[in-house]
Every structure is written in C-alpha cells, then in structure tokens.
Amino acid sequence: MRILLAKLLALLIGMLILALAVLFSLEQNL
Amino acid sequence: MYYIFWGLLWVGVYLALILAPLVVLLVSPVPAGSGFWWDVSLALGFAGTAMMGTLFFQTARFRRASAPFGIDIIYYFHRQISLVAFTFILAHPLLLLTVEPSLWGFFRPAVAPWHLWAGAGSLLALCLLLVSSLYRKPLHINYDRWRVGHAVLATLSLGFAIAHIEGVGHYVDAPWKKMLWGLISLSWLLLLAYVRLIKPALLLRRPFRVTEVIAERGDAWTLQLAPEGHAGFSFQPGQFAWLTVWDSPFALKEHPFSFASSAEHPGALRFTIKALGDFTSRIKDVTVGQQVYVDGPYGSFSTDRQTADSYVFIAGGIGIVPIMGILRTLADRADRRPLLLIYAYHTWERLTFREELETLRVQLDLNLVFVLKEPPKGWQGEVGLISAELLARHLPQQHSDRQEYFICGPVAMIQFSEKLLNSLGVPLSKIHSELFDLV
Numbered sequence: 001m002r003i004l005l006a007k008l009l010a011l012l013i014g015m016l017i018l019a020l021a022v023l024f025s026l027e028q029n030l
Numbered sequence: 031m032y033y034i035f036w037g038l039l040w041v042g043v044y045l046a047l048i049l050a051p052l053v054v055l056l057v058s059p060v061p062a063g064s065g066f067w068w069d070v071s072l073a074l075g076f077a078g079t080a081m082m083g084t085l086f087f088q089t090a091r092f093r094r095a096s097a098p099f100g101i102d103i104i105y106y107f108h109r110q111i112s113l114v115a116f117t118f119i120l121a122h123p124l125l126l127l128t129v130e131p132s133l134w135g136f137f138r139p140a141v142a143p144w145h146l147w148a149g150a151g152s153l154l155a156l157c158l159l160l161v162s163s164l165y166r167k168p169l170h171i172n173y174d175r176w177r178v179g180h181a182v183l184a185t186l187s188l189g190f191a192i193a194h195i196e197g198v199g200h201y202v203d204a205p206w207k208k209m210l211w212g213l214i215s216l217s218w219l220l221l222l223a224y225v226r227l228i229k230p231a232l233l234l235r236r237p238f239r240v241t242e243v244i245a246e247r248g249d250a251w252t253l254q255l256a257p258e259g260h261a262g263f264s265f266q267p268g269q270f271a272w273l274t275v276w277d278s279p280f281a282l283k284e285h286p287f288s289f290a291s292s293a294e295h296p297g298a299l300r301f302t303i304k305a306l307g308d309f310t311s312r313i314k315d316v317t318v319g320q321q322v323y324v325d326g327p328y329g330s331f332s333t334d335r336q337t338a339d340s341y342v343f344i345a346g347g348i349g350i351v352p353i354m355g356i357l358r359t360l361a362d363r364a365d366r367r368p369l370l371l372i373y374a375y376h377t378w379e380r381l382t383f384r385e386e387l388e389t390l391r392v393q394l395d396l397n398l399v400f401v402l403k404e405p406p407k408g409w410q411g412e413v414g415l416i417s418a419e420l421l422a423r424h425l426p427q428q429h430s431d432r433q434e435y436f437i438c439g440p441v442a443m444i445q446f447s448e449k450l451l452n453s454l455g456v457p458l459s460k461i462h463s464e465l466f467d468l469v
Contacts, residue, residue, distance in 0.1 A: 001101045002099070002145070003106060003465070010111045017081075017114075020077070026066070028062075028069045
C-alpha cells in the first residue's frame with residue numbers, strides 16, 4: 001500500500017510540475 | 031487520524047518547497063518569452079533543481095516529519111522522486127539543444143561561459159549518482175564508500191546547479207528574486223550542515239556500550255547495548271535505528287537495523303544482524319565494552335500504531351527481526367490476542383530464533399507456520415515459497431476489519447505477499463510492511 005502510494009505521489013508530482021511548466025511557457029509565449 | 035493529518039500536512043509542505051521556484055518564475059518582473067520549448071526547458075530546470083534540493087530534506091531523518099509515513103518509505107520515495115527530478119534536469123539541456131542546435135557550438139573550452147560548464151558538471155554528477163545508486167550491487171560498490179560518494183556527488187550536483195542558475199541569471203535577475211533564490215539555496219546548504227555536522231555531534235554526546243554479543247542461528251549475531259551516561263530512548267516495537275559501530279558518527283558509516291528487543295526494556299537494546307555484506311560480516315568481531323552510536327527510533331512498522339483484535343505476521347529470512355521485537359514486547363505485556371506468524375526460511379537448522387519462537391508460542395496465543403525452502407527429512411510442515419494456497423490454508427476464512435497484517439522481508443517478497451493477501455480479500459490499508467535493503 002505504502003509502496004504504491006509513494007510511487008503514485010512521485011508520479012502525480014511529476015505530472016503536476018510538467019503541467020505547470022507547460023502552463024508557464026504558454027503564458028510567456030502567447 | 032493523527033498520522034493522516036500530519037502526513038497530509040508534510041506532503042503539503044513538500045509540494046510548497048518544490049513549487050516555490052516556479053512561483054518565483056511567475057511573479058513579475060518576468061522577462062519576455064523565449065519560445066515555447068525554450069521556456070518549458072527553463073521551468074523544468076528550475077523545478078528539477080528544487081526537487082534536487084528537497085531530496086536532502088528526505089534523507090535528513092527529521093523524526094517528526096517522517097513519523098506519519100515511516101522513514102523506509104521516505105527513502106523509497108526519495109528514490110522514485112529523484113528519477114522524476116533527473117528526467118526534468120536531463121530534459122532541460124536536451125530540449126534547449128534540440129530547439130537551438132547552434133548551442134552545441136558553445137561546448138568548447140574557449141567559448142563556453144563558466145556557468146555552462148557548471149550546468150554540465152551538475153548533470154554529470156547527477157548521472158553518476160543515479161548509476162551508482164541503481165546499480166550499486168552489480169557494480170560491486172562497497173556500501174560505506176557509496177554513502178560517502180553519494181553525499182559528495184549530491185552536494186556537487188546541487189552546488190553546480192545553483193551556480194548555473196545564478197550564472198545564467200535569466201528569470202532571477204531582479205534583486206528580490208536573486209535574494210529569494212539565494213535563501214532557498216542557503217536553506218539546502220544549512221540542511222546539509224545539520225545532517226553532516228550538527229546531528230553527528232549530538233549523537234557523539236549520547237553513546238551506547240555493547241554489553242553482550244550473542245551468536246544466533248542462520249549466521250546472525252545479536253548485539254545488546256546499554257546507554258552510557260544518559261537515559262537512552264524509548265521506541266515502539268518493530269521500529270529501527272541506524273547503528274555506527276567502528277567509527278565516529280561523522281564518518282557516515284551507519285547502517286539501519288530493527289530493534290529485536292522488547293520495547294518494554296529500552297535500557298537493553300538488542301539488534302540481530304545477519305552476516306550478508308562487508309559491514310554485517312564483521313559484526314561477530316564486535317567486543318563487549320565497545321562504544322557504539324544509535325540514531326533512532328524510526329519507522330512506522332509497529333503494532334503499537336495499529337490497534338487490532340488480532341495480528342498476522344509474514345517474515346522472510348532476517349525480516350523476522352522487527353517481528354521478533356514485536357512478539358517479545360507482546361509477551362512482556364502478557365498480551366493474549368491471537369497471533370499468526372508465517373516465517374519463510376531456507377533450512378530448519380539455520381532458522382533464526384527457532385527455539386525462542388517455540389517458547390513464545392506457549393507464552394502468547396501464537397500460531398507458528400514455518401515455510402522451508404530446503405526442508406529436512408521427515409519435515410511435516412510447509413515447504414517452498416509463500417503462495418496464495420499456503421496463505422489460504424492458514425489465514426482465517428473471513429478477513430476481519432479488526433485484524434492487521436505485517437510483512438517484513440525483501441522488497442519483492444513484500445510486494446508479492448501484499449498482492450496475495452489483497453487477492454484473498456485483505457484491504458491494502460490493513461497491510462503494513464517494512465522495506466530494507468533499498469540500495
């Protein structure tokens with residue numbers, strides 16, 4: 001359970017940061 | 031509820047720490063955009079560096095912050111999130127060099143500015159960190175040397191990354207942004223000073239003395255320790271601590287081991303250690319009277335944290351140690367709740383704690399199931415590996431919500447046993463595990 005949650009949290013944080021990086025770039029360049 | 035509240039709070043703090051640099055980017059004055067991929071690359075570089083900085087927080091072993099999760103899973107998370115951070119940091123130059131191939135021309139000693147070399151140095155150190163951590167055993171890197179190398183490479187990688195960001199100056203050129211980045215960087219460096227200097231100094235003032243060295247079955251040795259000149263500390267059964275045996279706490283030569291002794295006797299700590307590697311093979315040479323240092327307690331693998339009407343334990347090999355600590359504690363407390371222990375080992379002869387488990391069977395309401403890979407002649411018990419059929423034979427037919435399951439052993443065994451239990455109807459929230467041997 002904890003292993004799964006740790007993997008999931010790492011994945012979610014990765015996706016969140018990727019999404020924010022894309023949003024930041026769109027904001028800068030549109 | 032207490033641990034859930036604090037767990038969510040610390041996850042929130044962690045998110046705030048890694049998102050802070052992106053917020054710095056977004057607050058004005060923001061320079062004009064440099065193209066979509068170029069700015070994605072910059073954001074990933076900043077975020078990756080912030081994630082790298084917070085990696086130090088994860089291994090600083092703050093007891094309060096690690097308590098809701100168990101520090102073993104924080105180390106596991108450290109490993110997972112560092113792969114994410116590495117991907118972002120690697121994506122940063124790759125994206126830049128892809129959208130602007132002319133940048134390759136800068137990679138010449140006479141042309142490249144110093145901050146470009148700092149960035150390349152950071153990435154190189156990070157690559158070495160990753161390879162040495164993921165493949166330490168296949169590469170035959172000694173654990174103690176790996177730890178020192180890991181600390182040095184991590185510091186170099188982060189130091190170079192900060193220098194790279196400050197050197198480029200883009201997005202952090204406003205004075206307050208420069209100061210904020212400086213503060214963020216300083217917090218990482220202060221943390222490093224705490225972990226490497228202050229914490230070892232505190233440990234040095236609270237030594238323990240070896241009072242007994244006991245040979246156990248299965249090439250394992252038990253060290254009994256008593257606090258020297260201080261009151262020691264209390265712990266929950268099933269937790270673990272980092273032991274420094276032959277060196278000063280400053281030497282970074284500490285190893286994690288579970289408490290094998292009863293939590294009811296914190297003045298006589300016991301650690302049972304199997305001879306498996308360079309360090310553990312020397313445990314038998316420890317002498318009575320020797321001074322050692324104990325950093326603990328850590329971990330969430332404890333029956334004290336999971337109130338239940340009955341417990342099921344599954345142990346693989348030396349994974350029996352924390353479970354033994356739990357059983358000894360329950361015996362000291364005259365606990366009469368029903369317990370089931372499924373203990374997998376290679377041979378009957380080498381089965382660690384065999385005799386004492388038989389004694390505990392009488393003292394406690396303990397049902398013992400030994401699973402042997404190589405059983406002796408005439409063995410009537412279970413044989414082979416833990417399987418769904420084996421569990422179904424011994425577990426209660428109906429899972430009760432008031433029953434908790436504890437598994438300790440190699441990661442593969444834990445994951446396999448969790449799947450098996452879950453397939454038999456045990457909710458994942460009722461299964462608790464202790465990871466070790468992560469690197």
